[in-house]
Amino acid sequence: MAASLGLGHDTYAAAYPPPASSYSCFPPGGLAADTGAVREFPPAPGAFQDLLLLDARAPDDDCYYHYSSAPVVFAAAENEMMSSMLRRGGGGGYYVEDGGDGRRQASGCGSAGNAAARPSSRIGFRTRSEVDVLDDGFKWRKYGKKAVKSSPNPRNYYRCSAEGCGVKKRVERDRDDPRYVVTTYDGVHNHAAPGTTAYLNASPPCSSASAAPLLAAPWSVPSSGSGAACSDADWEARLHAAAAVAAAAAAHSSELSY
DNA sequence: CGTCTTTGACCAGCGC
C-alpha cells in the first residue's frame, strides 16, 4: 500500500535501515533467536497493515523502534504496544511483525534491568518535513535554541504551555539529512490535547480525509493509490502531524496506564 | 496588553 502512494516509503526504508547501534539493544542472539520476547506484545491481526514509516527512538537509551517498509501511525493496537513498552519503563519489550513483505518490523529495546533502572517517558521521532515544528495538538512555548556540536543544525527547546505541565520537546534537523526533523518528547502530559483521544480512537477509513485537517490521519489516503484526495505534500503533512500526535498520545497513554 | 520568540548569559555534568 505504501509504495502505491508514490512517496517512496520503501525507498525510505531502504535508505534508513535500523542503525547498527540499535541492535546493541537487542537480546543476545538477536531478535530472530528470541521469538519469545518478540511475541511479548502481539498486536491485533492486521494491526500493522497500515503502518506508516517512521522510526521512533529513545535517545537516552540509544534504542530505536523501527517500522520499516511503511510509515507509522499509532493505531489502537500500535499505541497499546508502545504504551506497554513505556509502562515497562521505556524498554524491555520486543516485537517484530512480518507484514508479508518480509521487511516490516518494529522493535523495542533495552533490557528489563535497564527498564527497571531507567524509567523513561522520553520518545523521539524522525519524520520528513519541511517545517520544523510538529503540530501535535498541544501548545508549546519555545524557551531555548542551542547550536549543538553533534549537528550543524540548531536544536530548539519547547515546553508545554499548559499550566502545570512540564513536558518538553526538542526539535532539530537530522544532521545527516536536513529533510528530516528529529523531535524528542520528554515527559508525559498531565492533560489531554483537544481531539487527541477521538483522533486515536477513530477508525481509519479513507473517507475521513477531511474530518480534522490539522490532525487528519495519513491513513485517510485512498489505499489504492488511484485516488486524488491527497497530494504528496498533503500526505507528508498528515504523516508529520500524526507522528507528533502519536508521540504525544503514546506518552499520555503511558501515564494513564500506571 | 498579553503572549511568544529571540538570544546572550548562566548553570550543571562530564571528561581530561
Add this chain to the structure above:
DNA sequence: GCGCTGGTCAAAGACG
C-alpha cells in the same frame, strides 16, 4: 581545576 557541551533562564523586543 579547567574547559567543553547541553540545557535552562530571563530580559528585551516583536506581534496580533
